[in-house]
Amino acid sequence: MQFVDEFKAGRLWGMLTSIDLFDCNPQKIRSEKEIKKYVIELCKLIDMKRYGETFTVRFGEEERVKGYSMMQLIETSNISGHFAERTNSAYIDIFSCKYYDPVKAEQFSKKFFGAKRIESYFTVRRMPWAKEQKRMEMPNPRDWFFETLEFDRGVSLSVKGKQIYSKKSPFQNIEVYKTKAFGKMLVLDGAIQLTEKDEFAYQEMLAHPALFTHPKPERVLVIGGGDGGILREIAKHSDVKEIDLCEIDEGVVLASKKFLPFTAIGFKDKRVNVFYEDGFKFLKGRKNHYDVIIVDSTDPVGPGKTLFSSNFFNLIFDSLKESGIMVNQSEGIFFRMKFIAETAKKMKKIFPHYWYYYTMVPTYPSGTIGFGFASKKYSPFKVKNKKINGKLKYYNKKIHNAAFVLPEFAEKML
Amino acid sequence: MQFVDEFKAGRLWGMLTSIDLFDCNPQKIRSEKEIKKYVIELCKLIDMKRYGETFTVRFGEEERVKGYSMMQLIETSNISGHFAERTNSAYIDIFSCKYYDPVKAEQFSKKFFGAKRIESYFTVRRMPWAKEQKRMEMPNPRDWFFETLEFDRGVSLSVKGKQIYSKKSPFQNIEVYKTKAFGKMLVLDGAIQLTEKDEFAYQEMLAHPALFTHPKPERVLVIGGGDGGILREIAKHSDVKEIDLCEIDEGVVLASKKFLPFTAIGFKDKRVNVFYEDGFKFLKGRKNHYDVIIVDSTDPVGPGKTLFSSNFFNLIFDSLKESGIMVNQSEGIFFRMKFIAETAKKMKKIFPHYWYYYTMVPTYPSGTIGFGFASKKYSPFKVKNKKINGKLKYYNKKIHNAAFVLPEFAEKML
Structure with missing residues (x-):
């Protein structure tokens, strides 16, 4: 345990363990006797010398917090506890300038009060000169x-x-x-x-490879993408005549329009039609209709989960014209290679051509995120020369090609 | 303040602010009267109803923590404080199930005790049903x-x-x-x-591009790289006859040999010679000697700082043979583009040819890190066909070329 060394080295003043216990035994937290017994046994276990008696008092100003409060001075600081009867939870703090094993204290407390769930937080209180102990620094949860x-x-x-x-x-x-x-x-x-700072790396690389590959992407559909960023990129292509967006959650669009004008600007283009619908239902009504479909989904959890299923890919296939292209958000190679390979397999069964490519986005897990490129006809390696309206910060013709080149370990799995 | 809403929504049981005050006014923390006054004023300021008197006691079991302790029950939990006289520091906890402004409490406490430095930690205590409040979760600093x-x-x-x-x-x-x-x-x-899991992406991409570009890299020098990972990669090339490592800090090598056998295995190759020296001094004694020099440095802070100076690049230039190649760790494009451009400028003044290329490493800031490729003669775009001993997980001939292709914003700055 590294904190022992910290104490020995004189860099720590003390340590505070905050223990939250949920679903406690209702009898135990309602008994003054049991609470006092807990303090005595805990002090024995973690070797703390009690100073004076355990002080208990019943609080009840608010229904929410009604129950006993306990305080115990110990030779090396104090232990306090609050026992909330309405919710059968307990909030205990053990602050000591003498070392103890917080895990032991946690486990004992949980067992004593018969709690079903425990959450605990740990705070070290340092000596003034312990400044240089960098690894003790941690982000303040308030900021x-x-x-x-x-x-x-x-x-x-x-x-x-x-x-x-x-x-x-x-x-x-x-x-x-x-x-x-x-x-x-x-x-x-x-x-x-x-x-705001790094979304361009994602939006540009999800939208442009398909649009620069397809010689005439007149009808484009975006599934998901309620922030509007993909719309913004599509709108830069003058050969596009119709941009449909199918987003299940109007809430995302409203929040984006209010707070994220840099992506929501995409909604202002006259070619854009927005549908607040489930992607499955929407696709069923549009057979053989689109040149490019872009699936800008969240991760495969929650509402994004079904967007990685064979059923969904089949619907996409049917909604695309005979030379259509689909691209979708497909997770990053370092954390999700197995999932990527599984999804690729599904897509390859349905589409005649499939490739994986990627971009770098610092705020995504591992800093990398990839896309599936599934095509009925066109290969992504023949990039068309097209002029677009507006500037690009990530995408260029060379990056288009380089993005399809995978590190050896990823290439082997696809 | 988001916590007000949390309280209103009934998701929070309480909040605990732990305030550490350093370099306090010695008189104030030694006065029982002042400590009691502090409690009364603090309670007024943050609108807390005191329950009973302020309890104070002098502790002194250990010299380290000698001084007053204070406890005050409030209607909505408690306030406690410990005043360490030897170091003139104070450790105060404000735990309340009623909302208060922690910043106000911090500022008042700092001012009252005349502290020169303050550190504070914030812990929210949740209701059992507040489980879904994901953003409240935070890493436990113990783990x-x-x-x-x-x-x-x-x-x-x-x-x-x-x-x-x-x-x-x-x-x-x-x-x-x-x-x-x-x-x-x-x-x-x-x-x-x-x-252990992602070092290959760094080591392979720092070592191999230069070694596959140079037709006959017989003499190779590594500056830094005390973990041995770069040595491991160089050793895979049978055309290399001599591998020198110049590492300033023997401590890194010892720690790696003990704990990181997967990189330290690089030290076992018979061609390897290790020098525990300052890179500047080492280079001065070796003019016109190396085919490839690899600078595997830390970030440009601490001991790594001088390894990004023109003086250092001049020494490297002189130590390389007339067809020599240098590669160096050169930071990532998302967080350090300005630094990269400045370093590139220095290198271009000294070497006839310069390129920047990069790799993806999830555990580096932004997930991306890049390298400078400075050359007296050879272009990195003519990769030699060479067989090597051992397998590669990241590097291949295609990735070699793709790694030199930059996103538009980075290309523009170089």
């Missing part, structure tokens, strides 16, 4: 957004910023942040969707 | 490593893992972690250098 999508995997990207919008739509949680490094940021169900 | 190198910029990558080694060498802090997602991880001065 930072944590991408929790890769938590299970053990990777997290944090971005400094304040939440400026939050709404639960019938489909997902929609949040907007104002960040220090990346400007405005759109978050759906806890996953970063785009940021 | 996660935080890359603090991009903190100022407002970006942080966290990796779940335990520290298994830590040593301060004369040059830098050397740490090794065992991580959940990436296996073993080497950290120098708080910056992730390599992880």
